[in-house]
Amino acid sequence: MHHHPSRAAIAAGVLLTAAVGATIPASAATQSEVSQKAPATARVVDARWAGHSTFDRLVIDIRGTIPPVTVKPVKELRYDASGKKVPLPGKYFLEIKLSPAAAHNDAGKSVYRGPRLIEIQLPKLKGLALTGDFEGVVTFGTAFQTKPAYKAFKLHSPERFVLDFAHSNRCT
Numbered sequence: 001m002h003h004h005p006s007r008a009a010i011a012a013g014v015l016l017t018a019a020v021g022a023t024i025p026a027s028a029a030t031q032s033e034v035s036q037k038a039p040a041t042a043r044v045v046d047a048r049w050a051g052h053s054t055f056d057r058l059v060i061d062i063r064g065t066i067p068p069v070t071v072k073p074v075k076e077l078r079y080d081a082s083g084k085k086v087p088l089p090g091k092y093f094l095e096i097k098l099s100p101a102a103a104h105n106d107a108g109k110s111v112y113r114g115p116r117l118i119e120i121q122l123p124k125l126k127g128l129a130l131t132g133d134f135e136g137v138v139t140f141g142t143a144f145q146t147k148p149a150y151k152a153f154k155l156h157s158p159e160r161f162v163l164d165f166a167h168s169n170r171c172t
Contacts, residue, residue, distance in 0.1 A: 042067045042101040042159075044138045047114035049125055055164040056125040058142065060098070062159040063111070067101045069161050071152055077141035080132025088119065088127035090143030094150070095131075098161070103133035124148060124165040 046061040074095045077086035103112035110133075117129045127143035142148075142163075149166045 042098065043111050044098060044101050044103045045111050045113060047128060047140065049120060049122065051122040054169050055166050056122040058125060058163045060161045062161065066154050066159050066161055067098050070097045071163065077129060077131055080134045080139050086129045086131055086141055088129055088141065088143040090126050090145060092144040092147050094142045094148060096140040097137055099137040101138040102136065103130065103138050124167040
């Protein structure tokens with residue numbers, strides 16, 4: 001068998017060029033392409049929930065990249081700007097903060113189409129309130145009658161932040 005070093009070198013060069021071209025990062029897109037795909041600030045556009053056999057689920061829909069989210073227990077829920085107490089019945093509350101995020105567009109018009117204050121009759125989740133859209137932070141509050149055990153995670157395409165609140169099996 002006769003080898004042709006020049007053909008091997010050419011083939012290796014072609015493969016290397018193809019591999020380098022395939023690894024160009026998405027960040028190499030032009031700024032106008034990026035700004036058309038997603039807003040610079042994550043937009044919180046909806047919140048919805050559902051009951052399942054062993055958990056209740058809260059989903060917060062995001063347009064853009066999901067920002068960092070913190071979930072923490074609080075003694076009571078308060079509206080961010082005014083400090084007024086949120087009128088949701090419950091013994092336990094969680095505060096959910098997304099930042100940087102907004103529930104309005106650059107012109108100040110709300111893009112959030114979900115509930116602002118609602119009582120919910122699921123086994124675990126008893127209420128939800130949008131408690132703030134202020135200075136780059138969107139805040140929600142959730143209400144429970146018993147201490148919530150929860151799991152938080154992100155889902156993609158479309159972007160959403162999810163909280164599952166565990167409860168005993170309700171299927172018989």
